[in-house]
Amino acid sequence: MQDAKLLIVDDDPDVLLAARLLLKRHVGTVDIEKNPEKLPFLLNNNRYDAIVLDMNFQRDVSSGREGFAWLDRILDIDPKARVVLFTAYGDVEMAVRAIKAGAVDFVLKPWQNDKFLDTIRAAIAKAGGSLQMPEPGTKAEGRTSSPKQTSIIGSAMRPILETVERVAPTDANVLILGENGTGKDLIARAIHEHSNRSDKPFVSVDVGALTESLFESELFGHVKGAFTDAREDRAGRFEEANGGTIFLDEIGNLTPSQQARLLTVLQQRQVTRVGANKAKSVDVRLICATNADLNERVAERAFRQDLLYRINTIELHLPALRDRPTDIGPLAEYFLKKYAKQYNRPVTSLSPALLAEMKQYRWPGNVRELQHAIERAVILARPELTKGTTLEPGDFVFRKDASATTPVNETLQLEDMERHLIQQAMQKHRGSITDVAKELGLSRQALYRRLEKFGL
Numbered sequence: 001m002q003d004a005k006l007l008i009v010d011d012d013p014d015v016l017l018a019a020r021l022l023l024k025r026h027v028g029t030v031d032i033e034k035n036p037e038k039l040p041f042l043l044n045n046n047r048y049d050a051i052v053l054d055m056n057f058q059r060d061v062s063s064g065r066e067g068f069a070w071l072d073r074i075l076d077i078d079p080k081a082r083v084v085l086f087t088a089y090g091d092v093e094m095a096v097r098a099i100k101a102g103a104v105d106f107v108l109k110p111w112q113n114d115k116f117l118d119t120i121r122a123a124i125a126k127a128g129g130s131l132q133m134p135e136p137g138t139k140a141e142g143r144t145s146s147p148k149q150t151s152i153i154g155s156a157m158r159p160i161l162e163t164v165e166r167v168a169p170t171d172a173n174v175l176i177l178g179e180n181g182t183g184k185d186l187i188a189r190a191i192h193e194h195s196n197r198s199d200k201p202f203v204s205v206d207v208g209a210l211t212e213s214l215f216e217s218e219l220f221g222h223v224k225g226a227f228t229d230a231r232e233d234r235a236g237r238f239e240e241a242n243g244g245t246i247f248l249d250e251i252g253n254l255t256p257s258q259q260a261r262l263l264t265v266l267q268q269r270q271v272t273r274v275g276a277n278k279a280k281s282v283d284v285r286l287i288c289a290t291n292a293d294l295n296e297r298v299a300e301r302a303f304r305q306d307l308l309y310r311i312n313t314i315e316l317h318l319p320a321l322r323d324r325p326t327d328i329g330p331l332a333e334y335f336l337k338k339y340a341k342q343y344n345r346p347v348t349s350l351s352p353a354l355l356a357e358m359k360q361y362r363w364p365g366n367v368r369e370l371q372h373a374i375e376r377a378v379i380l381a382r383p384e385l386t387k388g389t390t391l392e393p394g395d396f397v398f399r400k401d402a403s404a405t406t407p408v409n410e411t412l413q414l415e416d417m418e419r420h421l422i423q424q425a426m427q428k429h430r431g432s433i434t435d436v437a438k439e440l441g442l443s444r445q446a447l448y449r450r451l452e453k454f455g456l
């Protein structure tokens, strides 16, 4: 490391001095900088082997938002930059998010000298820094998703996949039912990929997250001047999906007037942009999904029966993960391999004890929860924590039994903070998912997950 060059950016002069004192003995050049505004200048005039960046500068003390913005900026200037984040103990969730956003690792403050050194050594040694980059498409969700070839794991899914293969080439409307995180989106994409429309768009809309005022313009489009913010003509999601498939998620949450509007469009196969007086024909295959019991909602008169009949030509029921325990092992192994490779972590297996606990757990968030729990455990795994290469129960946090890596109080405080921030941003942007996601530095998908988690 004697010929390496390191930059440390933190607004606390004591932290800068202490870090320099420690690292100077091992790294050739250690530059320190108090003001992150100087980053572009420094990066354009030096070649750093690694950069240590604080997540919380004074203006924005606890959210880490400024840190994320600077991380993005650094990676814009040098996509191969190897950024290690400084973060306070308890900010582990944030550190995990930052790694997903492209940082190579993180150091908890106050640091332990040998761990800090190991992390810096590994960051400097790593060639290219591309190992921890997120998968293409995970950082920001485009308006039109291209088909993703994701494997569908688990023997319990086999009968469903057989139905998918039979139904996909027809144009039949499909309704996918199942709890959150059971794979409804995945199955909808599989239907599209196996259909004759696979080279046309697959457009996914979380209709449950659209406010009353956004619903029409998002789905059907608008013309310039139709309302204050309509600065230009814009096609809606139905028009975007023309020739392909439209996937309407959380259909059970539609209000009566939204149900009526949607039914008209489905009956007439035509959309009229808000403010326009001429309808346009659209040719879309419709797939809907919900975690609600629609028959019960019909009985309660909360969902229109005529709309249900229009969308449920074929119904697919996805079982909850707790009802298919044989799938837990294969799914866990699959995610373990995927994330160990993505984050370059030395984890290769799950211990039998951990697997047994997983089978006992209820998995209220189903496969998504399992996926995130494994991703988190892999990111946080250190050789000394994982006894070499196997994840043990202690490396793993079950939602209801947070006994492991992050103390419960700190997890809760973080969650409160996160919830509060999201609520504030939702009010500020009047429910616009795109704007809120942008402000918080989250993908739309990640924001939806949090809205769901916090019941917002």
Ligand SMILES: Nc1ncnc2c1ncn2[C@@H]1O[C@H](COP(=O)(O)OP(=O)(O)OP(=O)(O)O)[C@@H](O)[C@H]1O
Pocket: 150, 151, 152, 153, 154, 157, 178, 179, 180, 181, 182, 183, 184, 185, 186, 187, 249, 291, 331, 367, 368, 371
């Ligand atoms: N059988 C499976 N094999 C591999 N990955 C899966 C499987 N089922 C679900 N997943 C993964 O789990 C995550 C959640 O799945 P998905 O988004 O399809 O669930 P969902 O039922 O649509 O959730 P929601 O109701 O919250 O919208 C995704 O990342 C998906 O790729």
